[in-house]
Amino acid sequence: MFDLTGKNALVTGASGGIGGAIAKSLHEAGATVGLSGTRVEPLEALASELGDRAHVLPCNLSDAEAVTALPKSAADSMGSVDILVNNAGITRDNIFLRMSDEEWASVLEVNLTSTMRLCKGVIRGMMKSRWGRIVNISSVVGATGNPGQANYAASKAGMVGMSKSIAYEVASRGITVNCVAPGFITTAMTDKLNDDQKSGILGQIPAGRMGEADEIAAAVLYLSSAEAGYVTGTTLHVNGGMAML
Amino acid sequence: MSDVADRVRKIVVEHLGVEEDKVVEGASFIDDLGADSLDTVELVMAFEEEFGIEIPDDAAETIQSFGDAVKFISEAA
Numbered sequence: 001m002f003d004l005t006g007k008n009a010l011v012t013g014a015s016g017g018i019g020g021a022i023a024k025s026l027h028e029a030g031a032t033v034g035l036s037g038t039r040v041e042p043l044e045a046l047a048s049e050l051g052d053r054a055h056v057l058p059c060n061l062s063d064a065e066a067v068t069a070l071p072k073s074a075a076d077s078m079g080s081v082d083i084l085v086n087n088a089g090i091t092r093d094n095i096f097l098r099m100s101d102e103e104w105a106s107v108l109e110v111n112l113t114s115t116m117r118l119c120k121g122v123i124r125g126m127m128k129s130r131w132g133r134i135v136n137i138s139s140v141v142g143a144t145g146n147p148g149q150a151n152y153a154a155s156k157a158g159m160v161g162m163s164k165s166i167a168y169e170v171a172s173r174g175i176t177v178n179c180v181a182p183g184f185i186t187t188a189m190t191d192k193l194n195d196d197q198k199s200g201i202l203g204q205i206p207a208g209r210m211g212e213a214d215e216i217a218a219a220v221l222y223l224s225s226a227e228a229g230y231v232t233g234t235t236l237h238v239n240g241g242m243a244m245l
Numbered sequence: 246m247s248d249v250a251d252r253v254r255k256i257v258v259e260h261l262g263v264e265e266d267k268v269v270e271g272a273s274f275i276d277d278l279g280a281d282s283l284d285t286v287e288l289v290m291a292f293e294e295e296f297g298i299e300i301p302d303d304a305a306e307t308i309q310s311f312g313d314a315v316k317f318i319s320e321a322a
Contacts, residue, residue, distance in 0.1 A: 127287060169283065 002225035005030035008078035009224065010071070012061065012118065013088030015042035017187035018137065021213035022085055025221045027053060031083065034074040061088050061114040062106065071121030080129065081122045083224045086115040087137040089155075093148040104151045111155035112162070119166055123175065132175035133224045136163050137216070140183045140239045156181075160235055167233035176232035180219045183239025185211045207240030249296075249322065250315045256291045257311060260284065270312040278311075288314070296322050 009026045013019035015037035023046060027033045032053040035043045040058050047054040055077045059070045074081050089111045092103040115136055126132025141149055142156030160179050167177040184190060184201050190210060193201070202208060219236045222228055237245050254268045261278050274280040274288065289305045292298070292314060298321045300308070308314050 124286075124290060127283070128290065172281075173283065 007031045007082040009083035010034040010074045011085045012036045018213045019087040021217040025217035067117045083133045096150045107151040112158045130174040134177040138179040138181040164233045179235040183242040205240040205242045272311045
């Protein structure tokens with residue numbers, strides 16, 4: 001449906017469930033993809049599964065220098081970065097009263113600060129070509145809060161405010177900046193939940209099931225497309241009705 | 246010097262869509278030539294490309310007028 005032929009997309013956290021699905025979906029639509037992540041092996045595996053038009057670009061997002069270098073190495077290997085998907089994220093859950101400065105800082109650094117650095121690194125090129133798509137993967141938790149996740153929720157809410165501000169600044173250059181906010185998605189992380197936890201979660205979801213990574217990827221694909229050129233500064237909630245925002 | 250000025254003027258005229266005779270020594274990009282703050286970033290990017298130089302952010306902020314740009318580039322190139 002959406003054609004991304006000739007577009008180059010950089011996806012962070014591509015070794016994870018959601019990031020992998022996003023990369024596959026953009027690739028299937030014709031884009032060349034730069035797969036970034038900390039663990040090289042799953043990135044290599046995904047690249048060989050995709051075949052042509054896939055580049056492996058390992059990067060540790062808690063290393064500021066490596067993050068600053070990533071947009072350039074992506075542009076060097078693909079020719080440009082037309083689409084940036086900031087999907088990588090970490091959690092360090094703890095109740096707020098016990099949350100250490102380190103737990104707070106590491107989550108903000110990886111989830112929010114690295115997103116800022118990557119956005120900064122790709123926007124000049126996008127301005128030049130008068131076309132760009134930035135999709136930041138937030139979370140339902142950024143809008144609703146969640147006990148034990150003050151750091152994570154702050155980082156994901158921060159992403160929304162930052163995206164809107166950048167969206168204002170670059171809209172006149174054909175660049176859109178949007179967020180996708182997943183609810184509970186079936187991934188390696190949620191597989192670890194026990195049956196009691198799962199049924200507790202499902203009770204809060206009108207759709208009565210968890211979401212699939214493909215359903216997040218579809219939202220990202222839409223926001224990356226030419227057709228979504230008039231959509232900017234918004235957050236697309238993909239959560240089975242869990243929070244109707 | 247005049248060569249630099251001509252090349253800078255050409256970029257400014259093309260980018261901001263202004264008349265060539267408006268681009269004078271003291272012409273401020275924002276106040277006189279109708280640029281917005283993003284235009285000034287793009288002008289600096291265009292100067293970097295045209296002259297093969299790097300203009301760091303703190304220096305870029307001092308380039309407010311046509312004259313500033315010509316002076317900076319003449320010294321840097």
